[in-house]
Amino acid sequence: MDKNVNKKFLEILKEKKWDRAIFKTEYTSNGSSRPKIIIESEGKEEFFGGFEIFDLADLVNEKYKSVISDSLKRFNRVEIKLFPDGNQIEKFWWDDKKEIENKLNSANVFYQWINETMMNRIFDYERDNNLLNPVYDEDGDFDYHESSWDNGVFEFKILSDQINHLITLIKDGNSRILNMPLPEYIEKAILEHHEITNNELKKEWDPWNILIIKSPHNDIPYSDWKQYVTYKLDDSLL
Structure with a gap:
């Protein structure tokens, strides 16, 4: 688990009531991304619209840039699930179909x-x-x-x-x-x-x-x- 990402993610949501939050982003072939956060609370979902999402995205971008030249470690899709107790499940993977698209x-x-x-x-x-x-x-x-x-x-x-x-x-x-x-x-x-x-x-x-x-x-x-x-x-x- 990336501690910096975990800390920033929890900080972003400190004023929110939530049961689970999911950060997602996909990278284009030129390295740009479209980050979003989905907040789940009492069975309902909503998109988080704060500018702080880009602070979190910047941390993920640093990781992306550091491994993009490594065919074994590179990724173009990200999903990070966060729970109120601080537990975090990360998934970084390379999607060949997305890259071709x-x-x-x-x-x-x-x-x-x-x-x-x-x-x-x-x-x-x-x-x-x-x-x-x-x-x-x-x-x-x-x-x-x-x-x-x-x-x-x-x-x-x-x-x-x-x-x-x-x-x-x-x-x-x-x-x-x-x-x-x-x-x-x-x-x-x-x-x-x-x-x-x-x-x-x-x-x-x-x-x-x-x-x-x-x-x-x-x-x-x-x-x-x-x-x-x-x-x-x-x-x-x-």
């Missing part, structure tokens, strides 16, 4: 992250390289930079853990190529996405080595994402 949920919205990240990076790159037209207010003071594109296409091809990319920007119907290098963190994210979807999620995801994002220069609508996002496999890149 978490990774699939993250992979399913990767296109949104890469679209938003590329939009931000393109703006920074063009601004820093004086490729944007400044707009001034009526007093002659700088107001904002005029957008250089209405929509665009971002294409990423993966070959032997290397990424070839092509950025096409369209303004008033005219297209141009932007020779902007990809930051390392974007390359790393794409390669990680490729690795997870082609291996750990291979039962849920078709193999691919080309990702094409048709960016509307705005968020991609979740309901119509397939109109903007294409994953495909080019055998010549294998």
Whole structure:
């Protein structure tokens, strides 16, 4: 039994009338969690809504971080049952099905992250390289930079853990190529996405080595994402 967790758990409930309390949480693939406490009293259940729950969650998070790299000790689900006499029953376990679900949920919205990240990076790159037209207010003071594109296409091809990319920007119907290098963190994210979807999620995801994002220069609508996002496999890149 973790004495610090036990002490904090009892402290949280000191003003409550209860017969048993249960702390539960599940961890996502990126390490975030959704803690909750269920209080049982006289046969009834209620959720504890105090902010103190996060103090308890922090203690559990410390344990999570200390073992997450150990395949024998790691966990992504927690259930701690506490009784008024201080007796505590702990269960920390790894749920493979939950891990796959978490990774699939993250992979399913990767296109949104890469679209938003590329939009931000393109703006920074063009601004820093004086490729944007400044707009001034009526007093002659700088107001904002005029957008250089209405929509665009971002294409990423993966070959032997290397990424070839092509950025096409369209303004008033005219297209141009932007020779902007990809930051390392974007390359790393794409390669990680490729690795997870082609291996750990291979039962849920078709193999691919080309990702094409048709960016509307705005968020991609979740309901119509397939109109903007294409994953495909080019055998010549294998």
